[in-house]
Amino acid sequence: MLASLGIDDIDAALAHGLLDVMPCPACDSACNALLATAREARQIALAARDRHRARGARLQRRKAERDAARVPKALPAQAPALPAAAADVLARALAKARKSR
Numbered sequence: 001m002l003a004s005l006g007i008d009d010i011d012a013a014l015a016h017g018l019l020d021v022m023p024c025p026a027c028d029s030a031c032n033a034l035l036a037t038a039r040e041a042r043q044i045a046l047a048a049r050d051r052h053r054a055r056g057a058r059l060q061r062r063k064a065e066r067d068a069a070r071v072p073k074a075l076p077a078q079a080p081a082l083p084a085a086a087a088d089v090l091a092r093a094l095a096k097a098r099k100s101r
Helices: 002-006 010-015 029-070 084-099
Strands: none
Touching: 002 010, 002 029, 010 029
C-alpha cells in the first residue's frame, strides 16, 4: 500500500485496503502518519463526491417538479359552443330549411 501511495496510485492503494487500514505497531510514526493522512484525504474526497451526487439528484428532482407544474392541466370537457337557447333556435332553423327544400 505504501508503494502505491509513493507513486500516487490511489486506486491501487484503495484496492489494498487504504480506507480500512489501522496504524501498524511495527511501523514508525512517519509511515502511520502517511497512511492516516492518505486515508483521511480519500474519505474527505469520497464524502464530497457523495454530496455532489446528492446535490445533482436534488436539482434534477426540483427541475422535474417545476417542469411538471408547468404542464397545462387537462381542460375540462368542452362546453357547447352555443348557449342552449341559441342551439335550439339553430336546430329549429335547420329543420325548417330541410323541410322547405
